[in-house]
Amino acid sequence: MAGKKFTEKHRITYYEGDQTGKATIPMLMNIMILASEDQSEALNVGSDVVDPTGLGWVVTQYVINVKRLPSIDEVVEVGTEAVNHNDYFCQRDFWISDENGEEIVRVTSIFVLMNRTTRKMSKLLPEVIGPYESEPVKRIVRLPKVASTDSEPIFDQKYAVRYFDIDANHHVNNARYFEWMLNTVDDQWLTEEFPVMINIRYHREVQPEQMVQSVVRSIESDDDSKRTLHQVLVNDEVYCEAEIEWQPRLV
Amino acid sequence: MAGKKFTEKHRITYYEGDQTGKATIPMLMNIMILASEDQSEALNVGSDVVDPTGLGWVVTQYVINVKRLPSIDEVVEVGTEAVNHNDYFCQRDFWISDENGEEIVRVTSIFVLMNRTTRKMSKLLPEVIGPYESEPVKRIVRLPKVASTDSEPIFDQKYAVRYFDIDANHHVNNARYFEWMLNTVDDQWLTEEFPVMINIRYHREVQPEQMVQSVVRSIESDDDSKRTLHQVLVNDEVYCEAEIEWQPRLV
Incomplete structure (x- = not known):
């Protein structure tokens, strides 16, 4: 069913x-x-x-x-x-x-x-x-938690919420969180690798005219996988976090 | 023909x-x-x-x-x-x-x-x-010049060129210039008015990883029209400029 x-x-x-x-x-x-x-x-x-x-x-x-x-x-x-x-x-x-x-x-x-x-x-x-x-159903699927890490940020960038980030529902378009997160990774990485897995969790909604801080950390892994942890913060509070696993682009 | x-x-x-x-x-x-x-x-x-x-x-x-x-x-x-x-x-x-x-x-x-x-x-x-x-043809159409003004900037905002601003041709997507320019106008204005005319002139191409400055000025007009002048600068040089005429949104 x-x-x-x-x-x-x-x-x-x-x-x-x-x-x-x-x-x-x-x-x-x-x-x-x-x-x-x-x-x-x-x-x-x-x-x-x-x-x-x-x-x-x-x-x-x-x-x-x-x-x-x-x-x-x-x-x-x-x-x-x-x-x-x-x-x-x-x-x-x-x-x-x-x-x-x-x-x-x-x-x-x-x-x-x-x-x-x-x-x-x-x-x-x-x-x-x-x-x-x-x-x-009684219980719906339990999705995996976003990984955590104590490592120091690799990079950290502030973004002002812009007029064009707001959609017809008067909310920050969900896709913009991905732009803030992915933009913290350097351009060469983004052209050579792609996200094979993203686990993203929204905790609070960013509001129009707020200033967000996008932070990226590296996650140590047991296997060979390359993973990053991303957080979108407003006034030091985590509004959204995501774990991304990367793989080399094939073509 | x-x-x-x-x-x-x-x-x-x-x-x-x-x-x-x-x-x-x-x-x-x-x-x-x-x-x-x-x-x-x-x-x-x-x-x-x-x-x-x-x-x-x-x-x-x-x-x-x-x-x-x-x-x-x-x-x-x-x-x-x-x-x-x-x-x-x-x-x-x-x-x-x-x-x-x-x-x-x-x-x-x-x-x-x-x-x-x-x-x-x-x-x-x-x-x-x-x-x-x-x-x-011998002569192609001569498009109107972008207006000029000596008035003081109303607003001024810096933008870092982002990974997602670059298109498949490895250039800053033309549409991004419009975002930089329109973002300098406040949100209420953008929801109440719309550009009935835009005259935009590209002088130089903004390159990946540059920092641009977007400046907006008001243009005095003889008639009742509401006009703004927009410039996108890199290191104080005008790379792109536009004149926009605004009208109230009808709906």
Whole structure:
């Protein structure tokens, strides 16, 4: 048993790619969220239905696994499914497949419904969750914790939240957190390596006009893997953290 | 007489819009450039043909007229045409029309071919310009100069060029200049007004890892129009400047 699947085609445009000729992680997150918004519209539980309840969907964690980043001009299939849910949490999966039907990106995420005024979590409303046919379960998947480390920061950068970071929901677009985090890694690294795994956890929402600090640390690992820990802070409080595992780009 | 016209449909996604629910200017520039790249591919003079000549297309000026900004989820038609050219300069027009066929954005621009190593302008090669069927003329259109003013800056902001500002051609994406410029205007202004006209002139190319300074001034006008002058500087040298005329958003 599982929820209704929704898929749509998407062509990666040049402005969704970077100097390696591949799609960027922030843009891949954008196109996957677009698929979930399009599913919600198709099921008649889009923002025009959810907004009047005073609630809104908020993601708390993504675990992203990347086999291969799609290339600029490649046409991919983007899919999503609300897999299951308990009273408060919903597991939503996303995937991207290439023209041969091979899955190249897989994301598992946790969504909650939040009161848009008090910013407190709400129980999932049957009329909002029902149409996805997500399976009701006692316990939803427990995603791995983001690793921790005591090592000294490698790099540290301040960013002012800009007008163009804010989306139509008046929030900082989720994808911007990825830009702040990835921008702390030097350009050569970003052109030679790619994130094969990202485990990102959102604790608090960055607000318009705030100043964020993006910090990166290296994580020592038992195996040969190359890992970094990223934190986005506001006034020294961690608003978002992510663990990234890197691998050399093949092409 | 004029060149071959090329059009394609484009749906404005939520990540191409801002908190007003409308497409952003930087994203509109991206989707228009995408149309010209798609035309070049369709005519077999895409980057795979131009790159081996050692040259590359570079825009020197855009004059952008906006009647109305398209909304998120709106499907628009994006068009482009290489109108005419002389030995060195090509006039390329762009337009965006809505589903009723009404033109809502019109852009006139000047493109040149530049040697990618020396960064010097080259004569337009017949094999590169020919397929567009642009009309050969003695004199191409003379676009208006960007206004000047001696007034004191209203606001001034430094930006580090980021990894995600660089596109697949290893240049700062043209659209990023618009973000640097528009970000100097305060958020309330940007939500209440929109640019009805932008005249932007590129003098030098900002390089990866440079630090730019974005300065905005108010322009006094004879009529009631509200105008700003924007400059992007590197080490106090003007790399790009733009004049923007503002009008209240209707919706």
